[in-house]
Amino acid sequence: MDPAIKALVSITDLERLDLRVGKIVQVDEFPEAKKPAWLLSVDLGPIGIKRSSAQVTHYTREELEGRSVVCLCNLPPRQVGPHLSEVLVLGGVEPDGIVRLLLTAPDCPPGTPIA
Numbered sequence: 001m002d003p004a005i006k007a008l009v010s011i012t013d014l015e016r017l018d019l020r021v022g023k024i025v026q027v028d029e030f031p032e033a034k035k036p037a038w039l040l041s042v043d044l045g046p047i048g049i050k051r052s053s054a055q056v057t058h059y060t061r062e063e064l065e066g067r068s069v070v071c072l073c074n075l076p077p078r079q080v081g082p083h084l085s086e087v088l089v090l091g092g093v094e095p096d097g098i099v100r101l102l103l104t105a106p107d108c109p110p111g112t113p114i115a
Contacts, residue, residue, distance in 0.1 A: 023066065090102050
């Protein structure tokens with residue numbers, strides 16, 4: 001992974017991103033994925049429950065269920081195998097490719113906008 005900073009964006013670009021707190025409520029196996037992944041159901045409060053294909057298989061199902069995560073909610077849905085991924089769950093990508101999920105404050109309810 002290139003450590004260089006990507007192209008600069010404006011505050012207007014940033015304001016277009018709909019980042020919210022989500023809570024993982026269900027974790028399903030996803031054997032059809034090209035790369036190992038879980039199929040997550042994420043509660044986003046008033047937006048509802050959305051699905052996400054997430055390459056975070058180093059986490060167990062038990063570690064993921066009930067976890068609060070940071071989600072990008074306004075990307076177009078993406079077909080991943082037979083499933084539609086509707087939200088992007090964000091994490092830090094380590095040099096070896098492992099994704100470490102971003103944490104939220106424990107008292108933020110699902111759907112809370114992130115500024």
